[in-house]
Amino acid sequence: MVSAGRFIAFEGGEGTGKSTQMRLLCDALLAHGLEVIATREPGGTPGAEAIRGLLLAPPGQGWNARAEALLFAAARSDHVERLIRPALARGAWVVTDRFVDSSRAYQGGAGGLGDAAIVALHEFGSQGLRPDLTLLIEVDPASVSARLAARDGGNSDAIGGRDAAYHAQVAAGFHALAAADPAGIRPVGGNGTPDEVHQRVLAAIAPLLEQSV
């Protein structure tokens, strides 16, 4: 039987441990014999990776909020058309570190552009593609600061380096998106050991896996 392709996105603020969780999930899916494409945003294709460089180390004075949102949407459009849709069409599981809900929480919420503008850009750029399931890794703010200090040591990028109020708005924005779409966006408690969190991730994706293997 050819398995159905599935699209999973990890979301959350900076320093939530989502990249570690993504790796653990990809290993688990590979162990089930599935074809797994691990990717990230902004990035995932040569064009989108080039845009990533422009976004995270912007030239000159940086981007205004609308230009920033357009660049994220352009990178996503290339990523969806050249990598994600073809992989899903051949039955692979695609697991991405961030997707459109990052644009909704960062640019739409914290950046002040509003959700409708980001959703409209996504409709235009990527025909509104949604993951089958989005896993929102949520941790308490104190442990985030500790993890970021250990990871970045004060060298964060143009967006990660924004102030605490911006990042608090990002976290609140993600939480509200999950509350509004319980079937599509599943909050996963990120406190605890990586393995404890991984067990929660596996429980969240179990129904999708049962349909596919």
Ligand code: TYD
């Ligand atoms: P990255 O180094 O990948 O951060 P992280 O490990 O936290 O995922 O940098 C991605 C940055 O871009 C991060 O600060 C979140 C931000 N971002 C947006 O603001 N909007 C988006 O649509 C995406 C995909 C990322």
